[in-house]
Amino acid sequence: MNWTKTLRLASVFVVIFIAIILSFPLNEKINLGLDLQGGSHVILECVDTPNAPVDNDAVNRVLEIIRNRIDQLGVSEPVIQRQGTNRILVQLPGVEDPEAAVELIGKTALLEFKSEEGETQLTGAHLINAKSSFDQFSRSIVLIEFDKIGAKEFGEATKKSVGKVLAITLDGKEISAPVVQEPILDGKAQITGKFTVDSAKHLALLLRSGALPVKVEILENRSIGPTLGRDSISKGIKAGIVGLILILLFMLIYYKGFGLIADFALVVCMVLIVGALAGLKATLTLPGIAGMILTIGMAVDANILIFERIKEELRLEKTFRASIDAGFNKAFRTIFDANVTTLIAALALFYFGSGPIKGFAVTLSVGILASMFTAIVVTKIVLEVVATKFSSRALL
Amino acid sequence: MDLIGKKKFDFIKNRRIVYIISAVIILIGLISIIFQGFNLGIDFAGGTLIQIRFDKSVSTTEVRNVLSEFNLSQSTIQNLSENEFVIRTEKINSEKRKGILSAFRENLTDLEILRVETVGPVIGENLKKLAIYALLFAFIGIVLYITMRFEFKFSIISILALSHDCLIVLGIFSLLQKEITISVIAAVLTIVGYSLNNTIVILDRLRENIKFKTREPFENLINMSINQSLSRTINTALTTVIPVLALYFFGGNILSDFALALFLGMVAGTYSSIFIASPLLLEWNKIFKIRQKGIRITGKKGKK
Numbered sequence: 001m002n003w004t005k006t007l008r009l010a011s012v013f014v015v016i017f018i019a020i021i022l023s024f025p026l027n028e029k030i031n032l033g034l035d036l037q038g039g040s041h042v043i044l045e046c047v048d049t050p051n052a053p054v055d056n057d058a059v060n061r062v063l064e065i066i067r068n069r070i071d072q073l074g075v076s077e078p079v080i081q082r083q084g085t086n087r088i089l090v091q092l093p094g095v096e097d098p099e100a101a102v103e104l105i106g107k108t109a110l111l112e113f114k115s116e117e118g119e120t121q122l123t124g125a126h127l128i129n130a131k132s133s134f135d136q137f138s139r140s141i142v143l144i145e146f147d148k149i150g151a152k153e154f155g156e157a158t159k160k161s162v163g164k165v166l167a168i169t170l171d172g173k174e175i176s177a178p179v180v181q182e183p184i185l186d187g188k189a190q191i192t193g194k195f196t197v198d199s200a201k202h203l204a205l206l207l208r209s210g211a212l213p214v215k216v217e218i219l220e221n222r223s224i225g226p227t228l229g230r231d232s233i234s235k236g237i238k239a240g241i242v243g244l245i246l247i248l249l250f251m252l253i254y255y256k257g258f259g260l261i262a263d264f265a266l267v268v269c270m271v272l273i274v275g276a277l278a279g280l281k282a283t284l285t286l287p288g289i290a291g292m293i294l295t296i297g298m299a300v301d302a303n304i305l306i307f308e309r310i311k312e313e314l315r316l317e318k319t320f321r322a323s324i325d326a327g328f329n330k331a332f333r334t335i336f337d338a339n340v341t342t343l344i345a346a347l348a349l350f351y352f353g354s355g356p357i358k359g360f361a362v363t364l365s366v367g368i369l370a371s372m373f374t375a376i377v378v379t380k381i382v383l384e385v386v387a388t389k390f391s392s393r394a395l396l
Numbered sequence: 397m398d399l400i401g402k403k404k405f406d407f408i409k410n411r412r413i414v415y416i417i418s419a420v421i422i423l424i425g426l427i428s429i430i431f432q433g434f435n436l437g438i439d440f441a442g443g444t445l446i447q448i449r450f451d452k453s454v455s456t457t458e459v460r461n462v463l464s465e466f467n468l469s470q471s472t473i474q475n476l477s478e479n480e481f482v483i484r485t486e487k488i489n490s491e492k493r494k495g496i497l498s499a500f501r502e503n504l505t506d507l508e509i510l511r512v513e514t515v516g517p518v519i520g521e522n523l524k525k526l527a528i529y530a531l532l533f534a535f536i537g538i539v540l541y542i543t544m545r546f547e548f549k550f551s552i553i554s555i556l557a558l559s560h561d562c563l564i565v566l567g568i569f570s571l572l573q574k575e576i577t578i579s580v581i582a583a584v585l586t587i588v589g590y591s592l593n594n595t596i597v598i599l600d601r602l603r604e605n606i607k608f609k610t611r612e613p614f615e616n617l618i619n620m621s622i623n624q625s626l627s628r629t630i631n632t633a634l635t636t637v638i639p640v641l642a643l644y645f646f647g648g649n650i651l652s653d654f655a656l657a658l659f660l661g662m663v664a665g666t667y668s669s670i671f672i673a674s675p676l677l678l679e680w681n682k683i684f685k686i687r688q689k690g691i692r693i694t695g696k697k698g699k700k
Binding site: 035043098099102217219220222223224228231235238240242244246251286294296297298300305312333334337339340343344345346347348353354357360361364 | 449
């Protein structure tokens with residue numbers, strides 16, 4: 001073995017080594033998309049209403065309030081982004097109950113106190129605190145506290161309604177309709193409704209974060225429960241393993257010694273893909289897993305092309321070494337051209353696709369590049385080394 | 397082991413029959429697309445999708461009965477197993493959704509919500525536009541690349557082959573009224589990128605043969621090129637289809653339509669690269685009266 005060959009062989013091992021280092025430990029280095037770990041992807045739009053037209057300021061306030069609500073929900077690594085003029089993208093990875101979370105962030109949460117005549121006496125605008133608690137019958141309640149102005153308004157409202165009902169409504173829906181016994185002047189009150197522990201907690205959270213200044217509509221909501229996410233991962237892995245084993249066997253049976261080399265290249269290719277995904281901090285989605293599985297098939301493509309070429313050269317009675325060189329040279333351009341078209345399609349997918357599809361575009365592109373590298377570099381160097389020890393007949 | 401390497405098939409002689417077969421398949425697909433259209437999933441049409449798993453086995457009729465109480469008897473109900481269902485309805489708000497789910501719990505059995513997706517009409521329209529742009533972008537990009545690397549004639553053939561493959565996939569999806577989701581469009585785009593793979597291999601071979609075997613008539617060169625790459629074409633088609641089938645059978649319902657679209661596209665792509673793309677080159681030469689001696693085919697290199 002000459003020096004350049006040793007050097008090339010060594011650099012291949014260095015690349016593999018780096019890929020392994022990058023991807024270890026796997027569960028920490030690979031980010032799972034919402035569709036795999038469960039969670040919600042929501043697009044909200046602030047819409048004009050006669051009373052509350054949307055302006056830049058309103059959207060910013062909505063953004064702020066939603067961020068506040070999500071913080072209080074305790075979601076780790078949420079994404080809250082403004083999109084265009086009046087849309088907001090919210091992503092909540094790993095929430096246990098995505099449905100409830102989405103409902104919570106999109107709610108206007110306008111608290112109103114209404115007299116028997118249906119007139120609004122005051123709103124929740126002057127609340128300084130809200131928390132869930134229990135009354136003496138251990139029913140869930142929500143305790144609220146007004147600031148000075150609020151306390152004064154609340155005092156007035158309760159004074160006017162002594163002996164009458166002062167209904168408490170949220171977004172126009174009545175939560176409870178207590179009869180006022182005496183004026184409440186300290187700005188503290190409790191809301192008793194048909195609360196569960198959770199709904200009291202949620203209401204308190206909404207009141208603390210404040211009401212949204214404009215109406216917010218949910219344009220798109222994709223929520224995946226954690227069970228389905230786990231299901232998808234295990235099914236994806238199963239499909240991948242079945243596909244991989246079948247391909248490894250196919251190559252071994254059909255191409256024998258060559259096949260074994262292709263199998264080695266395929267495994268290296270997979271290691272490189274995982275390493276690259278970890279290194280790029282890419283997010284693995286379900287379509288992303290599909291992209292990897294697809295790459296299993298495409299990765300051997302280049303090897304087949306090369307082997308078929310080498311076989312042809314051997315039929316022309318060339319030496320093994322010369323056939324390898326000629327085979328690679330002739331196959332290279334074809335491999336390159338054929339893969340570029342797939343890359344162009346992957347690029348289109350990346351630019352125009354939404355979250356999960358972007359994941360597919362990324363794994364597909366990474367997969368194509370890794371498979372080209374393994375076929376052109378790894379397979380070649382392994383073949384060259386093998387050619388010094390074995391005859392071509394031993395491989396066919 | 398060499399199953400096909402040494403046999404020679406004549407792909408040129410029977411090419412008219414092949415054209416007719418393709419034309420008929422595409423025509424049936426087009427008629428279906430025109431008259432019954434596509435079954436657009438909620439990604440494009442808007443609507444709500446609920447995937448639930450009941451604690452006990454439940455029949456589709458029972459599910460539909462509950463839905464009809466909410467005026468949703470028109471919904472699509474797909475049972476993945478005896479207790480797992482995917483329900484597609486018009487766009488409903490979270491309150492109505494909650495009502496339906498609690499009705500399921502009361503009338504049938506307890507359940508787990510696996511997935512809820514709601515897409516409004518605005519987003520759907522948006523995604524439709526994006527899908528069309530992406531397809532156009534990929535088509536144009538690939539044609540430009542092929543023109544750059546080969547010649548314009550090859551890129552026209554490639555477009556025909558690509559359209560052939562996409563139309564077959566979309567036609568079958570329309571015919572079977574399979575749902576068109578974003579994933580299916582992603583699969584079609586992948587096919588656009590991948591189906592040319594085989595065509596390029598054969599065209600590359602043809603280009604090489606034209607260079608070295610200038611005496612042969614063009615028909616023979618085409619046949620030779622297809623035959624020379626045949627075992628490679630079939631083997632790579634097999635190795636790509638095997639993982640896709642694994643995905644179809646083991647990858648779960650979310651990916652099954654994606655895998656189906658890929659599978660159909662790959663079969664169509666392999667078929668078209670062998671039987672359609674190269675023979676079409678011959679037609680091109682006949683139409684434009686390019687002399688049948690191979691020497692003229694490369695154009696640039698041929699003019700000595």
